[in-house]
Amino acid sequence: MNLKLNRRDFVAKSVWGATASLSLPGFLQQTLFNLDARAQSLPSPGGEGPIFLLMEMAGGNDTLNTLVPHSNSTYNEERPDIRLTEANGILKITDKDSPSAAGGIEPLAFHPNLSSFNNLWKDGDLGIINGVGYPNANLSHFTSFDYWHSAEPNSIVKDGWIGRYLDNQCDGCGATTGIFINRRPTFAFKSSKGVSPTVTFSNPQYFNWSDRASLGREKSLERFYRNLIGLDHQVDDGISQEDDTLAYVQRAAHSAMISTESVQTAMAEGGELLYGGWPSDGLANSLKVIAQLIKGRSETSIYYARQGGYDTHNNQVAAGDPLTGRHATLLNTLDNSLDAFVQEMKAQGNWDRVVILTFSEFGRKVIQNGSLGTDHGAAESLFVMGGKVAGNQFYGLYPDLAEDKRVKRHSMDFNVDFRTVYRSILEEWMGVPASAMPEIFPAQPVNFDPLNIITA
Amino acid sequence: MLDPLPQESWSRRHANHLLLRAGFGGTPEEQEALFQLGVEQGVEAAVDFLLETTEDWSGLPWPEWALSEEDPNGFTFGNQGLRRRQFNHWYFKNLKEGQPLASKLLKFFVDHFAIDSAPIGQYYRFIGLFRYMEMLRKHAAGNVAGTDQPFEGDERLVGSGHYGNFRTMVKHVSWSIAMIRTLDLYVSTSRSINENFGRELLELFTLGIGNAYTNEDDEYTEEDVGAAAEAFTGRKIWNFRYDTGVNQAESRGLHPAATYQNVNLQDRSPKEFYGNTKMSDGSDIVDGDDIIELAFQSNRCAKHLSWKMWRYFASPEPSKELVAALASRLRDTHDYEIRPFLKDLFLSEEFYDETVINSQIKDAGDFITCLETQLGAALPTQDAMEDIMQQLGYEILFPPSIAGWPEPDGEGNTWLATGSMVFRMNMPSIWSHRNFDIFTTARTRNSMAEYADIDWEQIAPSNLRAIESFPLLLDTLTARFLPNRSLRKSQVRSLLDRYTTVTEQLGSIEGVKELVRLLLALPEYQIQ
Numbered sequence: 001m002n003l004k005l006n007r008r009d010f011v012a013k014s015v016w017g018a019t020a021s022l023s024l025p026g027f028l029q030q031t032l033f034n035l036d037a038r039a040q041s042l043p044s045p046g047g048e049g050p051i052f053l054l055m056e057m058a059g060g061n062d063t064l065n066t067l068v069p070h071s072n073s074t075y076n077e078e079r080p081d082i083r084l085t086e087a088n089g090i091l092k093i094t095d096k097d098s099p100s101a102a103g104g105i106e107p108l109a110f111h112p113n114l115s116s117f118n119n120l121w122k123d124g125d126l127g128i129i130n131g132v133g134y135p136n137a138n139l140s141h142f143t144s145f146d147y148w149h150s151a152e153p154n155s156i157v158k159d160g161w162i163g164r165y166l167d168n169q170c171d172g173c174g175a176t177t178g179i180f181i182n183r184r185p186t187f188a189f190k191s192s193k194g195v196s197p198t199v200t201f202s203n204p205q206y207f208n209w210s211d212r213a214s215l216g217r218e219k220s221l222e223r224f225y226r227n228l229i230g231l232d233h234q235v236d237d238g239i240s241q242e243d244d245t246l247a248y249v250q251r252a253a254h255s256a257m258i259s260t261e262s263v264q265t266a267m268a269e270g271g272e273l274l275y276g277g278w279p280s281d282g283l284a285n286s287l288k289v290i291a292q293l294i295k296g297r298s299e300t301s302i303y304y305a306r307q308g309g310y311d312t313h314n315n316q317v318a319a320g321d322p323l324t325g326r327h328a329t330l331l332n333t334l335d336n337s338l339d340a341f342v343q344e345m346k347a348q349g350n351w352d353r354v355v356i357l358t359f360s361e362f363g364r365k366v367i368q369n370g371s372l373g374t375d376h377g378a379a380e381s382l383f384v385m386g387g388k389v390a391g392n393q394f395y396g397l398y399p400d401l402a403e404d405k406r407v408k409r410h411s412m413d414f415n416v417d418f419r420t421v422y423r424s425i426l427e428e429w430m431g432v433p434a435s436a437m438p439e440i441f442p443a444q445p446v447n448f449d450p451l452n453i454i455t456a
Numbered sequence: 457m458l459d460p461l462p463q464e465s466w467s468r469r470h471a472n473h474l475l476l477r478a479g480f481g482g483t484p485e486e487q488e489a490l491f492q493l494g495v496e497q498g499v500e501a502a503v504d505f506l507l508e509t510t511e512d513w514s515g516l517p518w519p520e521w522a523l524s525e526e527d528p529n530g531f532t533f534g535n536q537g538l539r540r541r542q543f544n545h546w547y548f549k550n551l552k553e554g555q556p557l558a559s560k561l562l563k564f565f566v567d568h569f570a571i572d573s574a575p576i577g578q579y580y581r582f583i584g585l586f587r588y589m590e591m592l593r594k595h596a597a598g599n600v601a602g603t604d605q606p607f608e609g610d611e612r613l614v615g616s617g618h619y620g621n622f623r624t625m626v627k628h629v630s631w632s633i634a635m636i637r638t639l640d641l642y643v644s645t646s647r648s649i650n651e652n653f654g655r656e657l658l659e660l661f662t663l664g665i666g667n668a669y670t671n672e673d674d675e676y677t678e679e680d681v682g683a684a685a686e687a688f689t690g691r692k693i694w695n696f697r698y699d700t701g702v703n704q705a706e707s708r709g710l711h712p713a714a715t716y717q718n719v720n721l722q723d724r725s726p727k728e729f730y731g732n733t734k735m736s737d738g739s740d741i742v743d744g745d746d747i748i749e750l751a752f753q754s755n756r757c758a759k760h761l762s763w764k765m766w767r768y769f770a771s772p773e774p775s776k777e778l779v780a781a782l783a784s785r786l787r788d789t790h791d792y793e794i795r796p797f798l799k800d801l802f803l804s805e806e807f808y809d810e811t812v813i814n815s816q817i818k819d820a821g822d823f824i825t826c827l828e829t830q831l832g833a834a835l836p837t838q839d840a841m842e843d844i845m846q847q848l849g850y851e852i853l854f855p856p857s858i859a860g861w862p863e864p865d866g867e868g869n870t871w872l873a874t875g876s877m878v879f880r881m882n883m884p885s886i887w888s889h890r891n892f893d894i895f896t897t898a899r900t901r902n903s904m905a906e907y908a909d910i911d912w913e914q915i916a917p918s919n920l921r922a923i924e925s926f927p928l929l930l931d932t933l934t935a936r937f938l939p940n941r942s943l944r945k946s947q948v949r950s951l952l953d954r955y956t957t958v959t960e961q962l963g964s965i966e967g968v969k970e971l972v973r974l975l976l977a978l979p980e981y982q983i984q
Contacts, residue, residue, distance in 0.1 A: 141858070182873070184862060185872075202873075203847075203896070207875055211882070211891055211893070224974060238946075252874070255877075311858075369650050
């Protein structure tokens with residue numbers, strides 16, 4: 001998908017652009033002047049264009065019990081107490097088998113709680129990428145997440161891959177091109193140029209400047225704040241030239257000022273959601289906000305949601321019942337929430353605009369530990385979903401568990417570098433030209449060919 | 457490196473900087489008093505003495521039930537929400553009313569040794585949490601009073617050492633119910649090892665990873681993680697629910713909810729760890745305390761902890777040379793005693809460098825405590841504090857990860873999510889205008905009905921409120937709220953316009969409140 005737009009039109013039409021021209025904040029203004037030069041692959045304007053939702057499963061998801069290699073002898077031998085079997089009602093994938101790194105095939109099954117994943121698979125809207133990771137897997141949550149977020153494994157990370165993508169492809173686009181529904185930002189959004197227009201908030205109801213209690217007449221403090229932080233000032237743009245820390249906070253204030261307006265407008269326009277069966281847990285609430293923004297024709301093209309709790313060192317399954325326990329609960333929440341989101345997108349007619357990618361900082365070890373759980377591992381399986389996804393297909397090879405047990409300290413080895421997955425989505429879905437890849441991915445894996453995840 | 461700042465260089469700017477970093481800032485009177493003390497006495501005061509409050513936290517007693525070693529509620533574990541709010545409130549009361557450096561250290565430890573309420577589990581939640589916090593608090597207070605206090609609670613399993621020592625504290629942490637539950641130690645036995653604690657002990661509490669603070673010292677290996685995990689096996693909790701019928705606990709010398717070593721479940725085999733095959737006295741490397749000892753002997757541990765403390769108290773990116781100099785003080789000069797180390801840090805020329813002053817974004821704990829101090833405000837209600845901290849992303853019982861909260865490290869800072877930024881800018885109106893609409897529930901809004909108003913006469917005396925006196929009024933307010941800052945001309949003009957308008961329409965007291973609210977919403981206010 002390759003969108004061609006007149007950037008000036010786009011900027012002028014976008015929500016915050018209504019007050020644009022001279023009063024643009026400095027950090028965005030500088031980029032207005034070279035818009036035409038790079039009008040190649042813009043993120044979507046409101047209501048059209050591709051949307052990418054990153055679904056982070058934090059803590060290290062045990063993909064071996066998410067996508068079960070049910071007939072693998074190593075799996076069955078090394079996980080006597082926590083394995084899932086046919087008797088547990090695993091959802092066998094019968095139409096295809098994954099190719100295996102050991103040669104041959106690996107029959108797989110979804111966790112019994114992933115029924116909507118299974119349905120999406122059957123509908124051709126879900127693809128599975130096996131054996132995803134990076135060289136010299138790091139088993140620290142924090143370091144490994146840094147690597148996934150920066151897409152620069154085994155180096156000192158300085159910015160995020162989404163941040164670099166937006167810096168590279170998105171000068172002059174709206175203030176809320178990336179949105180993360182959370183209390184703290186993700187490193188993936190971090191931009192070293194400081195211009196990446198991303199926003200992180202948890203509750204849209206409080207993402208505004210209203211002050212009903214004071215002074216009677218003034219309903220919003222926005223105007224005074226704008227003035228004080230230099231947003232509407234003709235000469236003084238309010239961004240310090242000398243003091244990096246101050247400049248950072250000033251940009252954060254500007255970004256807050258501009259994005260609240262953009263978000264509130266889209267939320268108001270979005271209004272009631274169409275799907276009636278939304279669950280009410282934290283993840284579903286995040287996805288609801290995202291769905292409402294999409295419905296309200298938000299300019300946002302990158303969304304990010306997070307579900308924590310996957311660090312299942314203990315009680316991953318309950319004793320004697322692998323269908324209950326922490327992992328089953330997490331997957332149940334994930335399945336229900338994502339299902340509601342998918343139904344909502346379909347009802348809105350936006351399912352063909354959305355690609356969802358699930359990922360975790362690492363998978364877990366092949367062997368169970370002594371506490372009905374698993375310890376940190378390496379490679380994992382990813383799911384990619386969407387109306388235009390080339391689904392009902394396996395990408396990558398299923399790891400050779402017997403070999404990994406022997407030589408990799410029980411961690412699965414990778415055969416698809418995660419940067420290749422990122423690249424595939426940017427190039428095949430977001431329409432980023434291949435020529436931009438060296439800037440977005442300064443550190444490239446040996447095999448960096450796109451995976452053809454999206455239907456042409 | 458680390459030469460003391462000469463007295464002739466000491467300035468009000470330096471005194472303000474010290475007040476903000478060794479504590480939570482001060483009123484104009486306190487700023488002046490600290491300056492007048494001079495650098496040496498000033499630092500001594502900041503580290504060892506009482507500034508405006510007492511280091512004796514006995515004025516902040518635990519709820520009665522928290523001190524009991526028995527399950528306080530029978531077996532009902534009722535109203536967890538209330539206890540959670542009490543706990544949270546108690547923590548912020550400590551930050552506000554404790555000896556400033558001790559409070560600052562307590563906040564550091566809560567992050568460095570983060571624990572999570574969920575895995576602690578409801579049986580152990582509050583008894584474990586309160587004991588843990590009490591232990592951290594004693595280490596934060598250190599030997600302020602000059603005497604060693606006897607160990608109590610779960611720390612009784614640790615031998616020599618005393619409060620305020622980093623190594624001793626890691627041992628105490630390793631024996632606490634809270635950490636044993638948070639990092640799964642209670643299920644790790646020689647027969648089935650769970651490596652969660654072993655890994656985080658090395659990564660988070662002692663050696664650290666990466667090369668941000670050293671290029672010379674090896675990282676630990678996966679084998680070292682394995683050895684640490686083996687050494688920390690068989691650490692168990694004596695469940696107070698066992699204590700019915702035959703009192704086994706008493707006959708074994710265990711109080712309810714005690715932690716103890718089950719030797720039968722411990723891996724007693726000799727181990728190799730981080731390049732060592734023996735302890736320094738030639739004995740084998742066997743149990744967890746041995747691993748901690750060896751970790752603390754290493755350069756990497758001294759550098760990691762020095763680096764982390766410099767980042768917390770001073771600036772985000774210390775040079776490797778500076779870290780090495782600090783590490784030498786921490787380990788070789790002070791044997792991991794925290795306060796003597798901090799005294800060196802606060803005296804050093806490097807600490808007063810212009811690149812260090814105003815280089816930190818306030819974390820949520822700094823932000824609110826500083827604000828209360830400067831406003832002379834009471835701590836908001838339990839409900840309000842919980843609400844505020846949820847919106848700011850700083851819930852001490854629910855860290856975002858077991859590495860605690862993002863570091864307050866300047867550019868790229870992750871405290872300032874857009875949503876938090878909006879809340880930080882809106883939040884001062886709680887105090888200036890009693891704007892309780894900012895809270896998310898009616899219960900919270902109602903709880904603030906009796907909340908004491910600010911003493912505006914103290915903050916902006918009536919005789920400064922005439923519009924003609926605006927420059928003087930603004931000077932007075934910036935000295936209080938934005939020490940070491942000057943405002944830009946355009947900001948002064950905007951503030952004057954607004955002050956004039958509101959004062960003319962609603963009177964000068966409303967003008968003052970509006971002015972304070974806007975000052976506290978400035979980006980400059982987020983920085984210390």
